[in-house]
Structure formats: structure tokens, C-alpha cells
Amino acid sequence: MLLAGGGIWFATGGSDEGPGPTAGASTDPGPGSTSDGSDGKGKAKDRDQGTHDLRAEADALNAERGPGEARDLWLQEGGVDLPRNGSDVYGPWIVGDTIVKAMFHTLTGYSVTDGSLKWRLRMPSELCAAPSQATADGRIVLGIETGTADDALCNSLQMVDLTTGRAGWRKTYKRQGAWDLLSDVSMAINGDTVTVGRTSRTDAFRVGDGKVLFGELPGNCQPFGFASGPVAIAATSCRTAADDHKEQQVQRIDPVTGKVLWTYKVKKGWEIAQFYSVSPLVVSLKQEDKWAVIVLGENGTYRSQLVGGTDDYATKCGGDLLTQGKNLDNCLGVAADDRTVYLATRPGEDDLTPTNQVVAFDLNTGRAKWKAAAPAGQTLMPLRVEGGRLLMYLAAGRNKGGGIASLPPAGGAPQMVLRHPVAAAQVERGFFDSRVAYLNGRCFLVHARISGIEDDDEKSMKSMAGFGS
Template identity: 25%
Template structure:
């Protein structure tokens, strides 16, 4: 499946490839990839998008008859093997087998005529209607509770540009990680500040200056607040990257800095600890540095909950993951003999409530989800296509392995980086992990496409779920909306991107937004890539933003944007 990357992809090595620390050590920003070169004529396709609900599909889906000799669709789970010990032709079992087949056929006809297709549930062997109430998800015999989503289908899904904000120009390279979208405001990190924009007309609502440049942010929101990391002083020519030591909590509606502070290690005297990641779970803000351990504060008032600590075996928290629960990756020992643990923590004390030991030799791990806890790692450096992850480990609340999901084939496009919470293209919901297939050739020789697939978190096996991106589009999931999946489809060279809602029971797609196909809008939209960008969609508003900006080295024909945005017309 290995193919040359499209123009908008990051440089060779890919997301998740090992990186040397930037000037100033970890916490200093990493240069962003350059924008895609201007396209003329039908070039290679950038990643992601798909036909709206009701559009004809370009290829056969699951359950459709295949032509003799035709391979199954990309991403199809392996077919079950034939039953062993089948009776040979001409044996005394022939007549009995024929009678059984006829009987089964008659029973199927009776069930269909009698009021709809029925199936046998694997839980207790009772019969349930497949088309009423909680339904069986494809590839699973367990009933799925349906949770309604909040995203509404607009009367007209055709969008128009809202605001494309040009890149700020730093002295060198700067981190601008962090973007959040509420009902009324889009909030975006900028150079040494955070700015709120009105989602109706794109006008600036508020601006919050910071003491120094941003160096980290969490995507999570709690009580309408979020958390960021920033430097205590501005950058200077003599000190381009002051240490990243300050954590701050921002009120997303008012734009006020609720509180800010730092932490000192038990052995470092009065010197603040350098931090490189921050997250949020409930009322706990937790931050960590690769070498200094982790620390946490109360969301409301900044009261210290725990400080960095390293035990006698050199164990320290190297990163946290937030959301519904608080997870951590704890690293013990010295290179190359590290031992890593994926943990769930008590958010008020930092004490582990569950701990799973990863295989010896794994040097880095990430967390895809905290409820359930899903840890990602590249076991034995076997990950292909620069995804940075070969296996996912689903951990139960007792710290025991529930399932292992293999991704080393390179057929799947879920990706993880060095930061604990830096996994993209993977979304958890309905007892499943949703992720895209790695892009591959479509029906035309130059077209690229992919599919949205899933794995069962109880068994670790791939399900029959499949949503096709469509010719020239590639899709990846953004988040859950109740039981539905919100996905973005990156367009071919002559169309705009799409936002779709996918029904998890049927994998049918409903078009929520289709962006303009004119060259100006299309070039603004496709200069972003998922590994280095943040995608936010809510209530007919769509924003794509950068996580790093750099000083331009040459004049460019196309402007580069800090973010591009669209609104349903």
C-alpha cells in the first residue's frame, strides 16, 4: 500500500518518526511542513472526503456480490475459513445435508414474509428485530444503544468562506497549537496571544496577551475553560526559546486568564520545571515534561494537586491524557532498557488506579483514549507508512489487557507522535475504534481514496463497518456526535472538502457541509494536513488551523493562512 505522498503531506519520515529536540530542547517548536505546491491540471489528490448520503457508491460494499476472481474491497476483514471435516461427495450424509439446506431455506422465507429479517443474538440466544430498537452493529452480535447526535443537517449544505486569517510572521519558528469552537466563538492560539473570533462574521471578539510564546495546549474543555502552556518571557535573539514553564487556564467565553503558574521539582530547587504537554480532565489540569515528571493543579483556582516526583527506580510521568478520565504514560529505567506503563490516575492525587505494563523494549507510547484506556505503541519498530503505531492495547479498569488491535500492516492511517496525547485519525465510540484505511489508488489511475473502518474494543478484531470516501476523496474521523461519527473528506483538486455524519449502525453518510470548489477557497482549504493541523466543526461552522508557523524564506504565490474557515450558507 506504500505510495508517494500527495503534495500537502509532511516531509519524509512522516508524523510519528523520531525527531531530535529543537533548539532550546523539548518544548521548542518544530518547523511545520511547507504548503502544497500550486496545482495545475489534475495533480495527485490530497487526503479525505466522501459522497453524501444517498449518492451512488463507486465500488461494491459489504454484502454486494463480487465478480469471480475479483479481490474484496480494500480493508475487508478476512473471510471465515470453511468448516473443517466437510463430508466428501457421495457419502451417506448427502441426503441429510440437502434436507437441512431445504429446511433452512424454507425457514428463511417464513421469517422474511412474516415481518422482516431476523437475526440470532449472541447474547443469550434471543431473537431481536434487526430494524427496530437497539440494533446490531455491523460485524458485531451485540446490541448497540443509539445515542442521538446534536449536529443538524442544514437546509443548504453548500458553504461559503467565513475568514481566512494570514499567518503571523515570527522571528523564526513558533508554536500556535490550540483551537477551540463554542456555539458563539472560535478561539485560536497566535504569537504570544490567544484570540477569540465571532463565528457569525469572523470579527475579533477578544484578545488575550501572554508573557511569552505558546508552547502547548490541550484540546479538552471543562466548565468552558481550557489550558495552555507558554514561556515566561518573550523570545530574544540571544534566547530564542526560553524554557516552557508556565501553565494557564483560559475562560473561552470571556477571554480572561483565570490563573497561571508553574511547578518546581523536588530536587531542582527554585527552578521551575520545563513542560511540553498539558491536558485537562474534569477539574484537574495536568502537565508533564519528558525528563522532569508530571504535575497537576485544580482547574478553578490553580491550587497544586501534586508535584513532579521521580522514585528510586527512575520512574516518572512523561505525559498525560485527559477527557472523560485521566491517563498517564509512566516511564521507568534508563535507555535502552525502559519499562513503560499505561495508567489511569485518581485526578485529585495522581495515584494510579489501574496500571498496565508494556512489553520490554518499547521506548515511547501514546494514549488514544482514556475511557476506555487505549495505549498506542510501536512494538519492535514494526509500524509501517510512518504511522508511529503498530499496536493498540485496550486496558480494562483493573489494569488488565482486554484486547490488542494490530495495525502494523500499514493498511490503516491512524497515527501517533512522540507526545502522549498526539494521536490523530482515531475516534472511540459505540464500543469501537474508528479509523481510516491508508489511502490507495481509486478507480482511476491518478485518483486516491480510502475508507472509514472500525475495530471491536472487546475482541480487538476488525468489524465489517465500512464507509467509502469516494473517488478522489480521502476521509478521516473528527469526533463522535452521539452514536454518529463526524468525518472530514479532503477533496480532489477540482472540488471542495466535505463534512459528513456517518450513522454507526448502517455506515450511511449524511452531508453536513460541502465547501466551495473555486481555486482560492480550494487552495486555502487544502494547504493543511491532519498531522500538523487542527480541524473543528460544530453547528455549520468549520475551522482548520495550523499548529506551527515559521518565517517565510521566499516569496510565495499563494498566501499561507493561520486558519481557514467556512460557514453553511
């Protein structure tokens, strides 16, 4: 199961002694909430709070479509008045025929087909963290600040049904001690459990009703973050004599009881940076200016370490895209299946027409199997493997539309699955460092952060775009 994928270089080499890093409640939705997208008179608004209706712009782009090009289904503006420094955008989450984004103090649900507003929910305070995935039935628990002061803590939780936009339970949890108070928050959902990780501990709650499931675990090793998905994989930090939290572990933990099911001890001096995938389990590790990627078996045993050679790779994770909420499972530019890990190389910074490659690594040996080049002047970003083929986002270039491309297990030349219109290339290129979601023949681009120089810039900045047949 792919989770969503920077680094300097891979650690390389190995020996007979071990290859690099080694094993061993309130129900009040809060003031100002609107769960039905209404205007207060029972009539649904058909757009968000943005200053322009962009349907005419989308229609004009579609009028210039060439043969075989998909439609620009819809465009959306930011639509929310933001503070001076802008706001992170969380999501998107797709539930049925609804796509949801969250930023500042507002959650908004749109129709996937035409971008019309389905519902809007205003939080009582600013959003500060969110899981990368929702539950199977479309519920999510969001991190929000307690209060509206500049020094408000990120220590409140709000459950929301993403299908209806209705708020459920809300509660606060304690953050105490220097490690905890200064730590970023990492959230994940495993089944009906939501975990809230920090440097020194993780608290777990039941999504359905907010019941506390577990907190600090026995011993001196505590999880500081999980990866969302059906299996609860945790990054754990162990206190040392120097209290520097440098000894870390990968663990599988029962998401209901907190019981540790197995442990993989990371080589001393290395830290867990991200979970690129949980099935197969692919872990990104860091050490000062070094980077390594290891693959573990289902029971936590060492399987391989990727040998990256001299290439520079272009994965971007939580800290690269967001200022708050450093989840461990929200990377761009990486995909994996049971045989292969795919990474995108970084295009040259000085190249006016940047391009890159996708590299396929064998999970059993860690060595590169093949490379596939992106079309000239465009870049490829792995998304996931589906039906044995790698799906990738092809970024728009100068006078070149983007889209979704695929590669077979043996590599070769990328084949287009969904071709975005060339007429929309300039609009699409404005979505740099954006999250990409592809589902049911539709591709969605969502900015990871919205900001502007003037007061209304962030409201009118394009925040979402949808393409499809």
C-alpha cells in the first residue's frame, strides 16, 4: 500500500556484518460551523467564497482542446481569507463523489465531477494537523489549535464526517514537557484509531467516539508517529543516557491496545524520516547529510537497502510542503509494489526546460533495474502501482499539457493514460509543489499551501483543478 514521496543521496555499500541501517468529548461543532454548505437560508451555494466564478475560464480552455485531450472539469480558487503568512492546505480526501480540502479554519467538500460546493464546515480555531487518509467510511479526525491566540497549542481534536460535512466529537489532549511542547504533530488513521504523535509520545483515540485507547507505553521507547493504513507501523524513539532521542526503531503496534507486535532496530545514529510504503514496508532514513532507504519484510526483518548510485532524487515530504503537521506518510514522488520501488530523479535546477527520469529498484536486491526518461521539457512523478503498471503524474511543460502516464513492470517509454489539454498548460504549471490525486479517470491538483501579497490574493489564487473525460 503506497502512502503518498528529499534527500541528498542514498547510503551505499554493505558487508557481511549488515547492510547499512540494520534490524535488531464534546459534540458541539463549534462557532460558525456550517455542515450543509448553505447560505443560512437553506439554499446551497454553488461556489466557495472565492472572488470569481471560474467555470467560464474552464469552458474557454476546453474550447481549445485538441484530439485525445481530456477536459478541464473545473477550477477552484482559494476562497478563504487567510492571515498574512498564508495557510497550509490539508488533503485532498476523496470520499465517494466528494473531494475535500482543509485550510486555516475551513473544510470544504466539492463535487468531483463539476467542482460545485457540496458543503462547508468552519472550525472554531485554526487547523494545525491532519491524517493523510480518512477511515474507510469517510470519517477523519483533524488537529486544531486550542483558542485563537498567536501562541495557541495544537492540542485539540475534531472529528468530521467527510461525506456530509458534519462535525462530531471534539476534545483536547495534554502536551507537557519541553520535548512535547516544541514537537510538530504527526497524525495517522489505522482502522478506527487515530494517533497523534509527537517527539516524546503518541496518544491514540477511537475515531467513532473519541475514546482514549492508549497513551505512553511501558518502557523508555515511545512512538512519535504512525503511517496511515490497515496496518499500524510506527516510528519509535528511545531515550538514551544523553536524552538525545537518537536510538530509533520501526515497530508494528496494535492500534487498539498499543501492544508492540514486532520491532526493527535502526542502526545507531540513523533516524526514521518517512514511511514511503507500508505494504511493502519501505522506510526512508536520515543521518545529517546522508539518506538511506531500506525495505523490511512483513514481520519486520531486513530485506534490502536501495543502492542509489550517483543520481539525486526528488521526493518531497511533509516538511517540504507544509509548515505544520509533519506526517510520516505523505511523500510525493515515490511508489512501490511487491517487487519494485520507483523513485523520480531531480531535474537540474538551472535547466530552463527541466526533465527527469523514473528509476525502478528491485526490492530483493536494492539495485536499480531500469530507468525511464520523461518527455523533453517535462517531469514525471510516481503516484502508485495499479494493475501491475506504474501510474505517474506528468507535469505540464511550456506549451505542453500534463496528465497521467504509465509504465509496465519492464520499463520503456511512458504511455499516456489521461492527457490534459495543452491550452491549460499555463494554469497547470501554476500548481507547483502540489498534491496530485488520480481516481476513476479523473486527475486533481491541489496546492499544498496558499498565500498572497495583497489581502485578496490568497482568495483568488487557484487552489484546485480537476481534469477528466
